[in-house]
Amino acid sequence: MKLLLKGGRVIDPGIGKDGEFDVLVEDGRIVKINRSIAPDGAEVLELGKGWIVAPGLIDIHVHLREPGQEHKETIASGAAAAVAGGFSGIACMPNTDPVNDHAGITQFIIKKATDANLARVYPIGAVSIGSRGEQLAELGEQKSAGCVAFSDDGRPVATALLMRRALEYAGMLGVPIVDHCEDPSLKGDGVAHEGFHASALGLRGIPGLAESLMVERDVSLAELTGAHVHICHMSARQSLRAVRAGKERGVRVTCEVAPHHFTLTDEALDGPIKYDTNLKMNPPLREPADRDAMLEGIADGTVDAIATDHAPHHADEKMVEFDRAPFGITGLETAVPLVFDRLVHAGRISVKRAIELLSTNPARVLNLPGGSLAEGAPADIVVIDPDRRVTIDASRHVSKSKNTPFNGWELRGAVAYTLVGGRIVHRSA
């Protein structure tokens, strides 16, 4: 079984490749990348002019909701949404019901993902039992079962002591702690960024410092322990400053930003649909200075990865009062158009940097296979048509949930093909 991707622009920042090459895939692996490869019996995918052939994208922050909340998403539907969005690999957060704090649940997730046979699914295990912040989960057992990192995402590790021990212990295992930074007392019962718009709408505020205080704490704890901390979904400019300062002094800290945090601000709350619960996520949309800081960090290299924080919720759950709605929006199927339209075409970053943020670096952050087009590597490949105009239509999304604030947006940049292990799992040519 041979497949030839012909005529695209191959970009692999990991091995420094950027140019017009053909890519030959055989038995699920990349066997050759060269100027002009003869088909020689291979099925040929003729790619359009300027189409990008890159290592399959990897989203290191998604919520698949299974087990426990299958009405929002399942592992299969999430994996299908992933490949529809160009992602050949996704790392799923442990805040399922029950929480993935045990090897048995990790094995269940891996089994379901294998059955789905779409994107590769990498479970992230809980730091503490039940993510309650009281007792370390069996990180070693979970790692053996397949967990690639640990996080109490959504429920920040409230005590410095537990975070210290988690970093030390995970450091011993050679895996990072993926850190949802939020000071619970400063966040309180806030539902939107603390600022003029929340004040005018009478919504309780969450200050940027609720995030950045814990970023500062955990960057310092990573420094103390020598372990790797990865800061999730950064939204506040002070958080970026803390990560930048940590990196400058050699701390093993990496970080991610979600597309909504480099695209939207809290001004959206004052839009035509007042109290749109699809604008409610945690951390919240912040003010323009914060959004601009994220853009700057993305451009200057401080930000390592773009991760979507794909957080599906059922329409019924979002059709409620703003302060009663759950936090979170979907992200897998809108990430590529947003990255290309808002970052690449806007002249903020190169295509190479976009691939680095969406594939090369996410693989490195969590030590995942993939993120590379090296000869011999599994053929996890995304083909992007950077100039295709798309109108986001949530009703046609593959994810079980449609909670996106980008419905109806017209953007430039789309996924044409997604390949996992040499198999075409998504086609939109």
Add this chain to the structure above:
Amino acid sequence: MNVDAPVLPTSSKSDGATQLRSRHLLGIAGLGAGEIALILDTAEAMKEVGTRPIKKVPALRGRTVVNLFFEPSTRTRTSFEIAEKRLSADTLSIATATSSVTKGETLIDTVRNLEAMSPDMIVMRHASSGAPHLLSRVGRAAVINAGDGMHEHPTQALLDAFTIREHKGRLAGLKVAIVGDLLHSRVLRSNVLLLNTMGADVCLCGPSTLMPAGIERFDVRSTSAIDEAVEGADVVMMLRIQQERMTGHFIPSLREYFALFGLTPERLRRAKDDVIVMHPGPMNRGVEIDSEVADGPYSVILEQVSNGVAVRMAVLYLLAGHDSAEPLKA
């Protein structure tokens, strides 16, 4: 029954506005100065109805108005009910304790069930900011916001404006001090929007812990010194301070709050000689306001309550006009 029409405002009096643009009253936000003036002028006519021996006109005859109160309220609910009855509407009031909400029904489902019985208007009070906006998007009935969370309480601001205008003859150029829990108050937000639109000079005053973030963009002055706020004021409006504010570390004690922010006769002397003192209620005597002031000659607190009925009649009448209400004639 005496059903003479109230003398309604002419368009020239209300800057040309003869009806409201929206079929809902979700907030003061979005109302223009002409619309506000129209409501206040209409309320004057409605107030006259309340002075008659038979306080009833047939304007909303055959209309069904549901008062849907998800939060306890005595004053506002009673005021709306009286206003509706004086306009001859068929009314019914639902409080959370007796509704399906306690059985886990969502707001949308509660409203859809009510809508199945074809009410013309829903007056809603809800603890969540934006709940009336959600309601207005899913339902067919006209929605009147009777207070949503920390967001707006438009009819309160309108009755406050009506009361001020009765005493001062105008709103533009007046110095209005608003003192108290600025952060959690929906009365504050509606009043700031209304008074700014009408050209008043507003000064907000409260503890720094109870100042909303971004207050500088509210386009008003603000201070934590009550003497400064009250100085030369035409109107002093006090806001309620809730007992539970101590638990969020907003204030150390009610005692200290009164010492720093309570309106006393001494402090009131800094205001203009003809100052009026207002309070949306319910009042905490000895916390935000000294009884001597609350019951004193400058207080118009009970007039606010009386005027509430007339203002709500005006709002109901004008919104009903969108669906061609019964003419106010007999």
